Amino acid sequence: MSRPTDEQVPTGESEESLGDRGAFALLEYREGRTHAFEAFVREATPLLWHTVRAQGVDREQADDLVQTVWVALVRNATTIKEPHAVLKWLLITAKRASWEAVRRHRDEARRRTELPDDTDEGIPELPSSAPSPEAEVLGNERDRGLWQAMARLPERCQKLLRLVSLADRPDYKAISAATGMPVGSIGSTRGRCLAKLRDIIDDQGESWETP
Helix, strand or coil: CCCCCCCCCCCCCCCCCCCHHHHHHHHHHHHCCCHHHHEEEEHHHHHHHHHHHHHCCCHHHHHHHHHHHHHHHCCCCCCCHHHHHHHHHHHHHHHHHHHHHHHHHHHHHHHCCCCCCCCCCCCCCCCCCCCCCCHHHHHHHHHHHHHHHHHHHCHHHHHHHHHCCCCCCCCCCHHHHHHHHHHHHHHHHHHHHHHHHHHHHHHHHCCCCCC
């Protein structure tokens, strides 16, 4: 496996998301067809590698950890209940493996140097607080699912929710003028539209809880 560079991050710009391709790859793999799974491994490995590196793991160990994550997926391929959760499953597994590796490195450094537990000398730096690649990918996945759900709402609800979301404190008079909806009915209509949106999202089966 060739190592990614620090600049090589998946863009997620194609119409079909990485999460969609992961779900398809997992289903194909369960049926004994490996072509899509192999393609998914090649595409998602840079993201996993950057995720591992962001937790403070060095470049050499990052390769081994990413390989371990893929092996874990193969072992658990039949137990993941929601195929569309496979991408998040991979990212969570990569993070947990990285945290354990960093903890072991910290403990070994303390034993070698006999440093007290409250010193940080020789301990890997904490992960950056900047947005991580996996956070961006998962955010894109959530946004995509939300907009798909929005598109299934009646046009009146779509227009109202877009107008309401444009400001922290929406101007109901302006919304009334734009939609022809009485000011007094905007709040209740908005509530019904949001309820419909939640039902559609539930029907889509989009799950972002830990697998």
